Amino acid sequence: METSQSISLAQNLYCAEQLQRSEARAGELAGYSLGQLMSLAGRSVFEELERIVSVGASIAICCGEGNNGGDGYIVARLAHQAGYKVSLYALNAKAELKQTSHEPAVQARRACRELGLEERPLTDCTANDYDLIVDAVFGIGLSRPVEGALAEWVRALNKSRVPVLAIDVPTGINADSGCIMGEAIVAQVTVTMIAYKRGLFTGASPGHVGRIVLADLGAGKYFERLEQPAWRRVTENPYSWLGDRVAHSHKGTHGHVLIVGAGPGMPGAAILAMVAALRAGAGKVSVACHPSNVGIIASQQPEAMVHGVEAPEQLNHLLNAATSLVVGPGLGRDEWGYKIYQACMAVNTCKVIDADGLYWLAQDPVHSSQLILTPHPGEAARLLKCNTRDIEANRFEHALSLHNQYHAQIVLKGAGSLISSTRGNWLIDRGSPAMASGGMGDCLAGLIGALVAQGLAPAQALTAGVYWHAVAGEVAGSKAPRGTLASDLMPIIRKLVNGWIPE
Ligand SMILES: NC(=O)C1=CN([C@@H]2O[C@H](COP(=O)(O)OP(=O)(O)OC[C@H]3O[C@@H](n4cnc5c(N)ncnc54)[C@H](O)[C@@H]3O)[C@@H](O)[C@H]2O)[C@@H](O)CC1
Ligand SMILES: Nc1ncnc2c1ncn2[C@@H]1O[C@H](COP(=O)(O)OP(=O)(O)O)[C@@H](O)[C@H]1O
Ligand SMILES: [K+]
Structure with a gap:
């Protein structure tokens, strides 16, 4: 190892x-x-x-x-x-x-x-x-x-x-x-x-x-x-895993992230994941969402490609083009969400599964080291069929159980995030309570997706992503923790994936 x-x-x-x-x-x-x-x-x-x-x-x-x-x-x-x-x-x-x-x-x-x-x-x-x-x-x-x-x-x-x-x-x-x-x-x-x-x-x-x-x-x-x-x-910045960009690289070198989510009335989470993936250096970022959300998502960041998908078949060419998937931000728990989720699970591409993606996974568990699961304690409880209090009573054992049950790369989020992966068990105690606000998890999922797209192995992408996300949260919230937003992390994530180390 x-x-x-x-x-x-x-x-x-x-x-x-x-x-x-x-x-x-x-x-x-x-x-x-x-x-x-x-x-x-x-x-x-x-x-x-x-x-x-x-x-x-x-x-x-x-x-x-x-x-x-x-x-x-x-x-x-x-x-x-x-x-x-x-x-x-x-x-x-x-x-x-x-x-x-x-x-x-x-x-x-x-x-x-x-x-x-x-x-x-x-x-x-x-x-x-x-x-x-x-x-x-x-x-x-x-x-x-x-x-x-x-x-x-x-x-x-x-x-x-x-x-x-x-x-x-x-x-x-x-x-x-x-x-x-x-x-x-x-x-x-x-x-x-x-x-x-x-x-x-x-x-x-x-x-x-x-x-x-x-x-x-x-x-x-x-x-x-x-x-x-x-x-x-983890006490060392993992920048060496990513390294500097090669001079002759082009957008195709840095991977293509496909964010799959944004069911009817829920565009925000996919937007945050999309912006995080762009700022974390993915060569290309596409979003597959419910047709009703195309306009609003596309208006947020012109660099992303936004596709409305009514039916799962419309996803096929997007799935084939992707280097990594982020499945779940705002996906929803209705029939549309379930069908879209199923279509994503049918391909072998490395997937970050978060939010409603984890909801669907808990209904029908899948085992794969190509899955990166990013549950908070509530989502972890659903995946392990217990309650949040059980998870918090022993975070270490439950992070291990998630890894063992799903054979996936796991982060159990929260203060002192725990990663249980094929590269071992890591604790990341960076981050701050400034990060206790909606949208932070979506930002993390997009960031990890971008790191996979840029060539990191799933467990590495997870570890580096959790680390930089937490450090970005610390920096963003350092002067005024209350009111810190996931959007505030984006420019800091950009600096961190370029080797910046805050004082
Ligand atoms: N063994 C060693 O070589 C060394 C031990 N060290 C010290 O020793 C400590 C461990 O010592 P101990 O094993 O004696 O344990 P502790 O001193 O932590 O306490 C154990 C005692 O507290 C009682 N107790 C536990 N929970 C209680 C509760 N809720 N209400 C009332 N009483 C309770 C237990 O019945 C037991 O008598 C370490 O944390 C460290 O500070 C250090 O001196 C370093 C060297
Ligand atoms: N008190 C805290 N200390 C450190 N990190 C925190 C704290 N509160 C939240 N975070 C981090 O913020 C993120 C919140 O994710 P999540 O709960 O999924 O948010 P959301 O679903 O609203 O996007 C996680 O990465 C978590 O580790
Ligand atoms: K003490």
Whole structure:
């Protein structure tokens, strides 16, 4: 799978279980006991703390009963010794640490007591009394929802404007899925230990983790030798896949995208896909739509060729001429839409299927690596015959299921888009909430279609398309996220497919 065209600069992502299984061995290979790893973890967090607040600042360190809390006690001792005003809060101030806790945690807690740092119950911690809160309540050991008084405390903490430094994973975030379990802390910075946990980058996490800092404790490289990452995070611009245009190229060199959609009264989605395909560099773009929409679509962009098709037979010559198809934008769920969809599915040309195309696919599943499916969670639920909540509860597993069931190239869209493809499983955590507006998906479908037309393999086109679409959304929405439109992405997509890298 690793070819010269694979993404070289990507980060490996892991599950909590992999950390639990191999962190001790990785530490051993690096020359550290688990206890020493914990001391290093505490020190890394303390170093980040020093970057956030100056000596003398008031800090509340909130500790659970496991090893995440253990890291917290080490931070508390270091911060106290360095001259910070430290207040300690414990989930269970009277109880001893769990028996599974490492010795340095026990020692650090004892040292804190000897230094006169009295532990108070966590729910007594009022965030506004402090300059910084250190969240050492739960890390990868979170095993059930945060409930009751603790959940109330988390809600109050989130309402305050006090910055939070989370250790390993913000309390309440599931490190594997990125879901909130009950209630979750919103952190400004998360210092995560040894390796990146996959759940930090998708689901609810983008709103909770803040800036992520990896503290690999010297054991990261050994850990990566012991454990295979099922997912990798794209961190490199994939422009080299497309490369510069050859000087003697002509429009025929850059492929012909056919957008199939725009049923009666629904021209907008096809227009967006069409413009995105043109701006992403397709040599030619045609639209096959219901005859009633020809005038309005043709008036949007004179460079596109717009064809009204009443019956599927009229599509044949267009299908034969296309290098890639985008099937579904505004296609509709009536008989016309179904017949047009069926005609598209009868040809082997690589197809991006989105929107109503996915609706029809869910009725009658097809398996092919020449299909690129771009569902949002609602569409994914229909394809997998479950509900949207099931999808969001475990985005990773459902992206894999879609790939396995349809043998297709899949992106499960949303904050932290997941790609499961014949070129592996990739996470793209670019993009922004500015993109939460109608039409963004149509723009993505057209962009991917244009990349296929220009010669990228389906899985590459999908990965590059999702990446550039998300970056374009970030750029378009950076100054004024509300009111950002899919149309605003078009000129930025044009720059990105020409190698532009935003600062
Ligand atoms: N093992 C190691 O080598 C290292 C571990 N480290 C730290 O250790 C953490 C993992 O430690 P643990 O496995 O002890 O797990 P945690 O400290 O994350 O929490 C587990 C404890 O919390 C309880 N718990 C879980 N969910 C709860 C809920 N909703 N309400 C109430 N109690 C709940 C569990 O019963 C268990 O006692 C990592 O996240 C990291 O911060 C770091 O020190 C690096 C080294
Ligand atoms: N909060 C967000 N963060 C990152 N990307 C987002 C966010 N909200 C939406 N997007 C992206 O915008 C696009 C929306 O697509 P979709 O839901 O199909 O829109 P539509 O059907 O209205 O065109 C997806 O690519 C999605 O990943
Ligand atoms: K934590």
